[in-house]
Amino acid sequence: MxxxxxxxxxxxxxxxxxxxxxxxxxxxxxxxxxxxxxxxxxxxxxxxxxxxxxxxxxxxxxxxxxxxxxxxxxxxxxxxxxDDAAASVLGIDIGANKITTIVADMSGTPLAQVTMPFRTYNVSAAERADVLDKIAADALSKAGVSADSVLAVSVGVAAPVSREGEVLTVQEFWKSFDVRRIVSERHGWHVLLENDANLAALAERWQGTAQGVDHLVVMLAGDRLGSGILESGRLLHGHVGGFGELGFLNNVEGVGSTYGIAYDAAEAGREVLAEQTGTALLELCGGNPDALTAEMVFQAAAEGDAAAQEALAGVALRMAKVVGAISTLANPELVVIAGGVAASAEVLLPGIAKHLPDFTFTPPRLATSTLGEGIVSLGAIRHALDYVEEHALDLSPSSLPKRAS
Missing domain, CATH: 1.10.10.10 (Winged helix-like DNA-binding domain superfamily/Winged helix DNA-binding domain)
Incomplete structure (x- = not known):
């Protein structure tokens, strides 16, 4: 005993x-x-x-x-x-083409945010690490804190992550870039790794439209779809960390892939361009359909262009099938569309809601995030703070440098 x-x-x-x-x-x-x-x-x-x-x-x-x-x-x-200034934490989002870093104090208040372009392919691991170092140093400098004040770093990646913090993927990028080991070795920081959509879910429940919601799905819906799922206020990971991965959408009729709203809107716009010439989309893309972007489609639709509105109606129908499939599995109270596309996606919500009852018996409420493109980094801050709280008795901020006044 x-x-x-x-x-x-x-x-x-x-x-x-x-x-x-x-x-x-x-x-x-x-x-x-x-x-x-x-x-x-x-x-x-x-x-x-x-x-x-x-x-x-x-x-x-x-x-x-x-x-x-x-x-x-x-x-x-x-x-x-x-003591809010007892120490600092870093939240880092490694995206497809940029890194966003937030430095926060112990209350979770962001002190600085830095975003920098980042090429993920055809770049050595050492070069990637150098870029990450530069971003972190820039953010710490702007925040007025030293690297020695950092108690924990959380990094969000667009890949499934195990409970042990290992990337579960065969992508060559993550095989060659062991970000947790590299950052830890270079700086001596304790580094956590988590899926980006999971971090977005933490951020949304912490400071977004989902505050107080215990049964929640947050979808990163830019070029690709990813979801973080909370059940009874607890982030779900599954057996090896793959809960919330959306590869099954490849087999859902009318969805067929994990492409997100930004990709889908641009593709839908090109399809209507091929069929119609009297549309503002043609002028916005300079007569080159390959140059058409999701932002152009949303802009034209907002200005009353019928072809663009038709394109977005198709996007709303597809997203209703996506949300319906996830809702049938997870039965959330609320589904939040997040990421860089969130502001534009607001216009899609009525169309998605209209079709939802056709694809699930438990349609959730819908919302778009107001946290912007920094949502993953903000969720990483929450993740790092959770670690610090859990290990508070093992950490000694009294020996760390304080924030500059």
Whole structure:
């Protein structure tokens, strides 16, 4: 019995410390009594963990004030505040042709965001790592923090990722670019790896339109489709990390691929161009259908062009089949379309909603994300903060440089 007691006690203490940090983030100055109410923990546990978190540099204890009694017999309340500047975290999104990095403090407040073009093919792993170094250094400089202040880095990739943080893919790009190992070796940072759509789901529930929604699907829907799925507020990974992968759409009639809204809108626009000449699409693309983009199709449709509206009606029907298939499997309350295409995709929602009952008995609510193209990096910040909270008793921010004022 005793052999299992110490590990169990330590695990419980870690869980309680994480719960207290989560409760204190953004709460301002709190007393022990208030922390008891916020966490459900006993006074002895709250004070003991607060003392340890103060020692480690996570909390600051303020001078005693007499007044609202935390203790009996007139003893002044002990007051604590979470130190937002205790350390930093990085969130990195490695996309098909660019990297976006966000630096945030311990409250999750972004301090700086940097985006840089990035060629993923025909570039050596060392060159890719050099680009990543430059972006991270630029972001840290703009944030006014040092590399030594970084406690955790989370990286989002467009590939399935195992529970152990390994990329599950045969793509040569990820075989040659072990981003977790390279970044860790170069900087000494603890590096987490996660699927980009999963991180988008974390971001959306944290700060987006899905706040408070426990049963959620977030779809990155640019050139390709990817989904992150939350069930009862918990991100689902599946047996080896492939939950939410959408390869099965190749076999769904009327969908046939994992191409996303941006790709589909451009292709649909080219199809109507081949059949109609009296359309604004022809002028927008300079008479060259190959130059037509999704943005041009959405612009023409917004200006009342019938051909563009016809093209987008087809895109809405296809997306209804996509959402219907996912909803039949996962039964979410809400499906959010996210990524760079989200702002334009708002116009598709009525058409998708109209067709949804034809493809699922459990049609969800629909929304588009307002978090923009930084959604994956923002989700990576949430992912890194979750790691920090879980391991707060193993980390010592008190020994790290503070943010420049």
């Amino acid at each position: 005793l052999s299992g007691t110490a590990p169990s006690t330590q695990l419980l203490r870690r869980v309680n410390a994480g719960a207290m940090l989560k409760a204190m983030r953004g709460a301002g100055v709190v007393t022990g009594t208030e922390l008891m109410a916020m966490t459900g923990l006993s006074r002895a546990t709250v004070i003991s963990i607060c003392d340890e978190l103060v020692r480690l540099g996570w909390l600051q204890e303020l001078e005693n004030q007499r007044g609202a009694g935390d203790y009996i017999k007139g003893r002044p309340a002990r007051r604590f505040v979470f």
